[in-house]
Amino acid sequence: MIDVPGPAIAPPAPAIQVSDAAIGFGGRLLFSGLSMRAPGGMTTCLLGPSGVGKSSLLRLIAGLLTGTGTVTADDGKPLSGRIAWMGQQDLLLPWASVLENVTLGVKLRGGRVGAAERARAMNLLDHVGLGDRAGDRPDALSGGMRQRAALARTLFEDRPIVLMDEPFSALDAITRLDMQDLAARLLSGRTVIMVTHDPMEALRLGHQVFVLSGTPARLSTPLTPAGDTPRAPDQQALLMQQGELLSRLRGGGDAA
Numbered sequence: 001m002i003d004v005p006g007p008a009i010a011p012p013a014p015a016i017q018v019s020d021a022a023i024g025f026g027g028r029l030l031f032s033g034l035s036m037r038a039p040g041g042m043t044t045c046l047l048g049p050s051g052v053g054k055s056s057l058l059r060l061i062a063g064l065l066t067g068t069g070t071v072t073a074d075d076g077k078p079l080s081g082r083i084a085w086m087g088q089q090d091l092l093l094p095w096a097s098v099l100e101n102v103t104l105g106v107k108l109r110g111g112r113v114g115a116a117e118r119a120r121a122m123n124l125l126d127h128v129g130l131g132d133r134a135g136d137r138p139d140a141l142s143g144g145m146r147q148r149a150a151l152a153r154t155l156f157e158d159r160p161i162v163l164m165d166e167p168f169s170a171l172d173a174i175t176r177l178d179m180q181d182l183a184a185r186l187l188s189g190r191t192v193i194m195v196t197h198d199p200m201e202a203l204r205l206g207h208q209v210f211v212l213s214g215t216p217a218r219l220s221t222p223l224t225p226a227g228d229t230p231r232a233p234d235q236q237a238l239l240m241q242q243g244e245l246l247s248r249l250r251g252g253g254d255a256a
């Protein structure tokens with residue numbers, strides 16, 4: 001957890017268990033009998049070909065999509081209210097300042113943004129390197145800065161579970177590496193499930209990496225890269241695992 005002023009320390013992040021999940025649209029089954037565990041306080045990455053059902057699985061976990069099966073936390077408490085979401089589009093309100101965007105959740109819940117909330121948001125903006133841009137409108141920021149603002153907004157919600165759907169895919173390669181470093185640092189200790197198209201991103205950030213593939217889709221046995229995150233992209237072991245993931249993505253991988 002990052003050092004932010006606030007009344008409470010976030011409790012330990014729970015593990016998430018998906019059991020026997022199935023989703024279909026218009027008579028087409030994306031997957032069925034799918035089970036997956038995302039360990040508490042760790043990052044689980046999900047790769048797979050376009051259209052296989054990664055976002056649908058993430059939305060099912062978020063409770064945004066109805067399917068069958070169960071999604072539970074291992075502490076026995078409901079998931080509702082404990083999940084923050086970050087997607088590919090930053091969804092910043094163009095007429096609000098960066099600071100107002102970060103604290104938006106308070107207003108959406110009918111609350112008032114007071115000095116404590118502003119201080120916490122400013123602290124987060126400092127952490128993502130936007131402390132001096134708090135008063136700017138989002139259209140004055142670069143794409144990378146906007147994603148950093150979106151990350152600050154996600155962190156402001158201070159939820160133990162963070163679901164991320166291709167959060168960095170719109171960024172150039174270098175900005176993306178920087179964002180991965182930042183995310184690994186700031187999301188440490190939370191239970192994160194991240195959908196990405198980039199095997200190296202998954203290997204840099206994930207404590208476990210699944211590939212979802214096939215029709216209907218199945219999950220591979222997870223890869224579990226060694227070492228702390230974010231891992232250096234030029235590690236020999238990571239490059240070999242990248243090859244393994246690419247082969248799984250092309251359909252040659254194992255399915256659990």
Ligand SMILES: Nc1ncnc2c1ncn2[C@@H]1O[C@H](COP(=O)(O)OP(=O)(O)OP(=O)(O)O)[C@@H](O)[C@H]1O
Nearest residue numbers: 025026030048049050051052053054055056057197
């Ligand atoms: N609400 C919906 N109604 C009907 N079909 C849907 C809906 N949501 C997703 N689909 C379909 O389900 C399939 C899987 O979509 P999903 O977005 O989960 O895939 P994905 O693996 O995340 O793809 P991508 O990597 O391209 O984002 C697609 O064929 C998509 O058109």
